[in-house]
Amino acid sequence: MKSRLSRRAVLAGAVSTLTVAATVRAPAQGIQERTIRWGHLNNPGHPTSLGVRKVAEVLLAKSGGKLRIREFPASQLGNEMQQQSALRGGTQEMFSASTTSLATVVKDFGLLDFPFIVGSSAQAEALITGPFGKAMLETLPEKDLIGLGYWGLGFRNVTNSRTAITKLEEFAGLKLRVIPNPVYLDTFRALGANPVPMNFGEVYTALETKTIDGQENPYSVILSNKFFEVQKFLSATNHTYTQNIITIGKKFWDQLSADERKLIQDSVNESRDYQREVTLKADTESLGELKAKGMQFNEIAPAEMARIRTATRPVAAKFSADLDQAKVRLFNAELERVQKL
Template structure:
């Protein structure tokens, strides 16, 4: 019997086992890390319905986190303002009763003033220009300021360029807004912009605005096409004017107490998923807008896609005079970045 063959067998097996473990470590690193992710449940709220771009972003976030964590991280979505309006959601995040949400930039600006710089009328000429600023140094710097009010900014999603609808008359110049009772976001830049343009700007939560439009207590509102379509505003609004007056970001926002309570590996997965979901929502917005406009027109809305933009830009000059210095050097930095 050849005993040397027997004596070499353990050494051979050991070498093979060591090599196998090394390969498994290299090839299966991400799977191992997923297996180590603790089970986490997140409650994400927003104020719109399941046809809206916010819900598309939230659903994609939910899917991505499930994929990235092999099911360890689950996201429960609460649409339709079921947990409250956007201000209520943000206040809930501050005290930890709401985990996170997809929130319009305007209400966020009531907690951190610098976010209002993005609400200045006709600031961004295109979506791509907005993305460059929001995803770059300036946007991320402002996003980080949310930690000072017990919130965690994750990523800029999208509401989009806002346009005016109303039930009273066609709009082509600022003169056509004279006396129009127009719902605006509860944000002073929005209020001052439309009062400067001659409208009777009425700040109110979106949930209240829907009722007011149906009852006729207000004449119109301003929102991106995705919201106008999702909420079937053609039922109450006869005229749509493509003013594209403000590019409105949305934000994935989280409770800072909840964020701090999560392990680092969960934080990384949540942040990555929020950024990817935001990019996805932007792409979906761009793809769907033409189809949504066609559907609104078919539903009876009269659409003006070429109003006198120069007249609107000239008319809002006092808004820049009032707020130009309020945001430190952010306005000048954005304008320089857009050149």
């Protein structure tokens, strides 16, 4: 009896091993050896970098070692516009940066930059994973880009070297670096600041030399780029929620087999929860570290926040008029839904 059971166990184990081996090998039938260059703007260790590495890990395993991602952090492949152009031209494979930079390619992405549209990360997540976020991905192929999904990076907050911002009037005259995007420019003009469009890689030096007074970014970006070394004041303005979009060049995408495309998309999808967790953790921990490193942090009283929001309302009205009205209606309907969460 024991001998018969033993033989059955051995046979079962052998079948199981063969099944696993077949499962691992099967995807590789339509897969070539490829190295995929993925560029982004943030430093190693930032949640974006950790997300890239997780996708690389998952994809390597799924492809049987054939599809490798090589990370190029910290703007090594150029600024936002340069990397987008490289993707569209077929000289770079992947890129992740804020949806803000895509507004120069598809204007309707500017809707996500409207100030104070969401009040929590849960609302932001619901907006981007719902019908509006999906509709925006569908606009990219005609621009020679493929959108694989979004990573939330947290609320943006203002830092500067001159004053704590506790009320609307304290924005007056501040030279603040913003992403080169019309919505951001008009938002900070409405607050009385002097917004300066500037590529991200130039920001630290501009802050250090006092060419600009401040900038605005999520806590994790402020920390990982060591802005605390050249900025004193950090104010919880929470004016927009940054979404990173993962893009791949259409010219490269069209060269891939159906198996390769599926593995890349599946790897991005399976890494989303991990990236979301590290982002939320980094947001909390980054604020604590920024305080520990000497930044003077302040929240803004609800009454003053209401004044600040009111000052920026004309921005949404102005830019909505110049966008695809079907997208604007979908966006507003989705906002109404998620703001109840």
